[in-house]
Amino acid sequence: MNAQLHPRADTAEAHVVVAGVSKVFATGGREVVALQDIDLRIPRGQFVCLLxxxxxxxxxxxxxxxxxxxxxxxxxxxxxxLVTAPGPERGMVFQEYALFPWMTVEDNVAFGLEIKRQPKAQILATVDELLHMLSLADFRHRYPKDLSGGMRQRVAIARVLALDAPIMLMDEPFGALDALTRRNLQDELLRLWAELKKTIVFVTHSIEEAIYLADRIVVMTYRPGTVKRDLVVPLPRLRDPAAPEFNALKRELGQLVMEEQQRHHNDELRMAAVD
Structure with missing residues (x-):
């Protein structure tokens, strides 16, 4: 199966544009090129996975x-x-949940709205709506330590949604969860995305997760990171991981990722030989 460049990538309104981006870090007395000459145009409402x-x-x-x-x-x-700092139009969900342990579920979700000094009644209405939307209403007075990993991540997602950022950035948010909880939250995220029409950029190292979730998958090369392949996922939703078409795309992407893992391995061998 040979996937094509996403047909909307050049024709639809670009919500996020990455133009000629490179990133160099100084470490151990030498420079490491983490990103090199990356160009991406992400249309409004698209679900993109970086793989x-x-x-x-x-x-x-x-x-x-x-x-x-x-x-x-x-x-x-x-x-x-122009992106020069974090901004309210870009909400970030981390793998580590990043919740305040001294705050209840509802207080964590309300935190950003209180910082923005929204009216109390509006905050309560927004928080109540999100807690019901994410099946957290019965846990609103609990603290993070009393919640499972999946529930904590629901709270983290609710906190970002409360700010109504049109762009959601998600850094392996389900990576630490068990398989069943992970699939449940993937389905929950897809439901929210379809309902709220957010633009999502989602980082994952799981090929199956990328295919299950994304409109479009951007496969990146091992350092320096560049765009190796930019693929549409030509499968209807909801997607069945057992379907032949799903597994054909999984094999194709697996080959691309394995090539980069081999490059990583070869690079480590060369560095060990130098040392």
Whole structure:
């Protein structure tokens, strides 16, 4: 199965634009090129997965889009505005949940709205709606320590949704969860995406997760991170991981990722030989 470039990538309105982006880190007295000459146009409402092995720069690119670590060269725009710092139009969901342990579920979800000094009644209405939407209403007075990993991640997603950011950036948010919880949250995320029409950029190293979730998969090379392949997922939703078409695409992507893992392995052998 040979997938094609996403047909909307060049014709639809670009919500996120990554233009000639490179990122260089100084470490151990030498420079490491994490990203090199990356160009992406992400249409409004598209679900994009960044896929690749460890060390390919997926999270570095996501952090650049978020405004946490600006590129060394090139530029990124979100909704037509140059990204120079984190902004309210870009909500970030981390793998580590990043919840305040001293706050209840509802207080964690309300936190950003309180910082924005929204009216109390509006905050309560928004929080109540999201807790019901994410099946957290019965846990609103619990603390993070009392929740399962899946529930904590639901709270983290609710907190981002409360700010109504049109762009959601997600850095392996389900990576630490068991398989069943992971699939349940993947389905929950797809339901929210379809309902709320967010633009999502989602980092994963799981090929199956990328195919299950994404409109479009951007496969990245091992360092320096570049775009190795930009593919549409030509499968109707809801997707069946047991279907022949699903597994044909999984094999194709698996070959691409394995090539980069082998490059990583060869690079480590060369460095060991030098040392």
């Amino acid at each position: 690749g092995p460890s060390g390919c720069g997926k999270s570095t690119l996501l952090n650049a889009i978020a405004g946490f670590a600006l590129p060394s060269a090139g530029m990124i725009t979100a909704d037509g505005q």
